[in-house]
Amino acid sequence: MKSLKIICPNGHLGFAPLKRDSFLLGVAEKPDYIAADSGSDDIGPVPLGSDTCASPKAWQRQDLEEMLLAARKLGVPMLIGSAGDTGSNSRVDMYVEMIRDIARQHGLGSFRIGWFYSELDKELVRAKIRSGSVIEGLDAREALTEAELDGTTRIVAMAGVHPFRALLEQDCDVIIGGRSSDSAIFAACALHHGFPEAQSYYLGKVLECASFCAEPYGAKETVLGEITDEWVEVTAMHPGQRCTIASVAGHAMYERSNPFHEYVAGGLLDMTDCHYEQVSEKTTRVTGMKFIPAEQLRVKLEGSGRIGERFVGMAGIRDPYTIANVDAVIDWAKAQVHEQFGPDGWELHFNVFGRDGIMGALEPMRDRPAHELLVVVQGVAPTREMAEEVAMIGTRQLFYARLPDVKGTAGGVSFVFDEVLPASPAHKWTVNHTMAIDQPLELFPLHTAEIGAKVPETTHAR
Amino acid sequence: MPVKKLSDLAKTIRSKNAGTDKITFDVIFREPDTYELVKRSGALSRTSVAGILRIDPARITDFVEYDPAYAIKFTILRDRPSGSPGDGDIFGAQQYAPFLDLEIDTTA
Numbered sequence: 001m002k003s004l005k006i007i008c009p010n011g012h013l014g015f016a017p018l019k020r021d022s023f024l025l026g027v028a029e030k031p032d033y034i035a036a037d038s039g040s041d042d043i044g045p046v047p048l049g050s051d052t053c054a055s056p057k058a059w060q061r062q063d064l065e066e067m068l069l070a071a072r073k074l075g076v077p078m079l080i081g082s083a084g085d086t087g088s089n090s091r092v093d094m095y096v097e098m099i100r101d102i103a104r105q106h107g108l109g110s111f112r113i114g115w116f117y118s119e120l121d122k123e124l125v126r127a128k129i130r131s132g133s134v135i136e137g138l139d140a141r142e143a144l145t146e147a148e149l150d151g152t153t154r155i156v157a158m159a160g161v162h163p164f165r166a167l168l169e170q171d172c173d174v175i176i177g178g179r180s181s182d183s184a185i186f187a188a189c190a191l192h193h194g195f196p197e198a199q200s201y202y203l204g205k206v207l208e209c210a211s212f213c214a215e216p217y218g219a220k221e222t223v224l225g226e227i228t229d230e231w232v233e234v235t236a237m238h239p240g241q242r243c244t245i246a247s248v249a250g251h252a253m254y255e256r257s258n259p260f261h262e263y264v265a266g267g268l269l270d271m272t273d274c275h276y277e278q279v280s281e282k283t284t285r286v287t288g289m290k291f292i293p294a295e296q297l298r299v300k301l302e303g304s305g306r307i308g309e310r311f312v313g314m315a316g317i318r319d320p321y322t323i324a325n326v327d328a329v330i331d332w333a334k335a336q337v338h339e340q341f342g343p344d345g346w347e348l349h350f351n352v353f354g355r356d357g358i359m360g361a362l363e364p365m366r367d368r369p370a371h372e373l374l375v376v377v378q379g380v381a382p383t384r385e386m387a388e389e390v391a392m393i394g395t396r397q398l399f400y401a402r403l404p405d406v407k408g409t410a411g412g413v414s415f416v417f418d419e420v421l422p423a424s425p426a427h428k429w430t431v432n433h434t435m436a437i438d439q440p441l442e443l444f445p446l447h448t449a450e451i452g453a454k455v456p457e458t459t460h461a462r
Numbered sequence: 463m464p465v466k467k468l469s470d471l472a473k474t475i476r477s478k479n480a481g482t483d484k485i486t487f488d489v490i491f492r493e494p495d496t497y498e499l500v501k502r503s504g505a506l507s508r509t510s511v512a513g514i515l516r517i518d519p520a521r522i523t524d525f526v527e528y529d530p531a532y533a534i535k536f537t538i539l540r541d542r543p544s545g546s547p548g549d550g551d552i553f554g555a556q557q558y559a560p561f562l563d564l565e566i567d568t569t570a
Contacts, residue, residue: 041479041481041482041544042478042479042544042552042553043545043552044544044545044549044552045482045543045544045545045546046545138481138483139481139482139483139484139523139539140483140523140539141483245530246490246492246531246532249528249530249531250474250488250490250531250533252528252530252531253486253488253490253528253531253533253535254478254488255478255479255480255486256480256486257480257481257484257486257523257524257537258524258526258537259526259528259531259533259535260526260528274530276530302482307547310547347547349547349548350548351548351550356550357550358550358551358556358557359550359551359556359557359559359560360541360548360550361516361517361541362515362516362517362557362560363560364514364515364516364560365560378547378548380547426546426547427545428542428543428545428546428547429482429483429543429544429545429546432481432482432483432543
């Protein structure tokens with residue numbers, strides 16, 4: 001029976017390094033592809049909005065190096081999606097440059113690299129809105145308005161299998177993707193070899209987080225997926241891990257609201273009738289998945305908008321009376337910022353650790369604070385100077401808060417340091433929507449180049 | 463009444479972002495018996511989740527009993543997108559704690 005094998009060494013390449021031993025065991029299985037996703041929206045809106053990485057360059061390069069050397073040695077393609085955490089254009093360019101650099105350093109023979117971009121011009125989205133093509137909100141969001149678009153700094157579109165398949169058809173040995181559905185990276189390889197959509201997308205779904213589909217828990221270990229026309233099998237490569245019915249079925253739940261349905265650009269993977277079978281100690285086989293093609297091609301958009309510069313301060317409280325009245329203390333500090341800067345044009349945020357700093361309004365025990373509190377203060381404003389002052393007033397004035405019955409009149413809070421610290425600019429997820437497109441490649445311009453040989457770069461935009 | 467804590471019965475109790483606007487909770491059991499017991503007890507429901515987290519039940523977008531993994535899974539809308547200034551848990555990874563001590567009537 002025709003089959004295809006893919007290994008995935010890391011569920012979020014760069015965020016923490018892959019574990020080498022299980023990766024080498026995976027490579028020894030002679031997979032047909034090596035692939036990983038390098039992105040996540042878990043990291044919050046700052047990296048996309050400020051066009052930075054959440055992951056250290058050294059870790060990204062280390063994993064790319066391991067994967068590239070193994071892929072070239074085996075002579076099989078290597079695919080990376082969502083380059084550099086966000087999949088923005090600069091992150092794609094950075095990964096392509098890292099690949100060139102690693103190839104040079106190791107004197108690798110000639111190979112073809114392909115890459116595509118996912119960043120979206122805001123004016124293109126605006127034109128869609130004006131043409132009456134609704135940018136539909138996900139997760140209870142309203143349709144995107146031009147005002148929200150104005151408040152957005154950067155948008156990426158989530159690629160499905162299409163740009164990966166197009167680059168595989170151009171015989172690319174290495175593919176670096178902009179923002180991508182993680183399952184699509186793997187599904188594209190299987191579809192390229194003619195496997196059915198249901199099995200192909202399931203293969204992607206189960207592999208995308210690497211060893212998160214294995215037990216016992218242990219991240220960043222390699223797993224191997226194998227696909228035929230009938231089933232998908234997944235095998236843990238780490239000697240101490242197994243892919244069990246529970247771990248594989250359980251992974252379908254991870255980080256998603258519904259364990260039965262996975263939406264990608266082009267359709268829906270339906271796992272409702274999946275059947276799981278333990279076929280050997282470390283391997284589980286899955287059958288019964290379905291794929292329902294979408295009637296209209298819609299892509300998910302992610303957008304982040306800059307709110308302002310940000311500084312952070314911290315203050316501790318030990319006096320039980322002050323703890324009981326911490327909200328009044330915070331109100332005092334806010335009022336002092338108001339006095340200085342007026343009612344708007346700035347933001348102050350207080351997280352009261354020891355009471356409800358983690359859960360906020362969801363905290364069932366917020367009326368039973370601990371015997372000591374830490375208040376984390378964030379000041380946000382248009383300029384660094386003003387943000388620093390807002391954070392400083394918001395923090396230092398906690399010290400001077402006027403509570404009627406306080407015994408300690410020499411200072412209401414403790415400081416680990418009497419200063420405020422610069423933080424990343426505050427951002428917000430402004431776009432979590434879908435947009436209709438006519439051609440699956442229209443948002444994802446493709447490029448290829450030869451590495452290790454003197455052939456000029458070619459461009460196949462749009 | 464023989465009562466046990468959910469944390470004594472479940473293998474995994476966790477929370478995590480499901481996209482930028484939601485947090486999803488997974489309660490996973492080792493074997494079908496405890497899974498069925500907790501389902502039967504009715505201790506975990508849209509109503510009880512809304513009560514424990516003190517939210518409008520309309521903010522619970524999904525509540526699923528997922529038999530293949532012996533798991534009960536529910537998802538809530540955040541009050542602001544993850545990582546907005548003031549969000550105390552960008553990954554949504556520490557929101558499950560109130561469910562650890564949930565009392566389950568084992569005679570159900």
